[in-house]
Amino acid sequence: MTQQTSAPEPARPLIGRDTRLCMSLSARPGNFGTRFHNRLYALTGLDYVYKAFSTRDLEGAVRGIRALDIRGCAISMPFKEAVIALLDGLAPSAAAIDSVNTIVNDDGVLTGHNTDYAAVAALIVDIDPATRFVLRGSGGMAKAVAAALRDTGFRNGVIVARNEPAGRALADLYGFAWAADLHTEEQADLLINVTPMGMTGTDADALAFPPAMITTSAIAFDVVQYPPETPFLRAAAAAGKRCITGTEVAILQALEQFVLYTGVRPSDAQVADAAAFARAHG
Known part of the structure; x- marks a missing residue:
C-alpha cells in the first residue's frame, strides 16, 4: 500500500525582527486560519507569520495589537460587535453592518473591516x-x-x-x-x-x-x-x-484578509494549495 504524503512545505524567510505578525481572536480558536495564512505566506515568499489566540480580555488584546504593531487580526465570535468601540474607525464593509471580522493596523491606527459579507x-x-x-x-x-x-x-x-x-x-x-x-x-x-x-x-x-x-x-x-x-x-x-x-466561507473571507494584510493577491493555484493544506492539517 502506498503511503500518502502531504505536499512539501515551501521555503519561507526565517522568522526575524522584521517578520510581520498577524493573528486571530476567537472564543474557540481552530487551526484552519493559521494553516491557511502561513501556507500562503510561504507560497508567496512573504516575511509574515500568523498565530491564533483566545482571550478573556478583549480590550487588553486590542491594546496589544496596537502596542506591538501587529499588522492584522481576524475577529471571530463572540467579539465581532464588541470590538468596534476599541477601534479607530470602520471601513465601509464593516460600517454597513456594524460588525468586524478583520482589524488592519496602519502605524497604530486600527481599522475594522468585514470580509464575511x-x-x-x-x-x-x-x-x-x-x-x-x-x-x-x-x-x-x-x-x-x-x-x-x-x-x-x-x-x-x-x-x-x-x-x-x-x-x-x-x-x-x-x-x-x-x-x-x-x-x-x-x-x-x-x-x-x-x-x-x-x-x-x-x-x-x-x-x-x-x-x-x-x-x-x-x-x-x-x-x-x-x-x-x-x-x-x-x-x-x-x-x-x-x-x-463554513470552510467555504472561511477560505473566501481569509483570502480577502490576506490581501488586506499584505497587499498581495495570490494566484488561484496558491489559494487552492493553501486551502487543501489547511483542511488536511486543521
Whole structure:
C-alpha cells in the first residue's frame, strides 16, 4: 500500500525582527486560519507569520495589537460587535453592518473591516433569490449573512433568534420577518445556521434545525467552521441536500484578509494549495 504524503512545505524567510505578525481572536480558536495564512505566506515568499489566540480580555488584546504593531487580526465570535468601540474607525464593509471580522493596523491606527459579507454573497449568488430561507442567529456573522441575502435580492425569509431585541432589530434592518423559535412545520428551501450549534465543546452534538425541516429543504448552509462537518450538515448530506460549509466561507473571507494584510493577491493555484493544506492539517 502506498503511503500518502502531504505536499512539501515551501521555503519561507526565517522568522526575524522584521517578520510581520498577524493573528486571530476567537472564543474557540481552530487551526484552519493559521494553516491557511502561513501556507500562503510561504507560497508567496512573504516575511509574515500568523498565530491564533483566545482571550478573556478583549480590550487588553486590542491594546496589544496596537502596542506591538501587529499588522492584522481576524475577529471571530463572540467579539465581532464588541470590538468596534476599541477601534479607530470602520471601513465601509464593516460600517454597513456594524460588525468586524478583520482589524488592519496602519502605524497604530486600527481599522475594522468585514470580509464575511463578500464571502457569503459569493456563495449564494447562484441561488434563486425567490427562495424562502430561515436564518438562525442574530450576532455579528448573522448580520453579514442577512446583509448578503438582502443585497443579492432575497426578500422571503425569517430571522430566528431567542434574543428578541437583537433578532427584531436584525430582521427590521434588512426587511425580513422575525421569530423567537423555529416552527418545524414551516417550509423553507434554504436553511442557514449562524449560531454555535454544532461547534466543538458543549454544542458539538446540537442539531441546528430539526430533521423535519431538513427533509423539506433544498439547501443547508452552516457558517460553523470547525468542525467542517456539523451534525446539521451531516443530516442534510444524508438527505441528499446541497450543502454550503463554513470552510467555504472561511477560505473566501481569509483570502480577502490576506490581501488586506499584505497587499498581495495570490494566484488561484496558491489559494487552492493553501486551502487543501489547511483542511488536511486543521
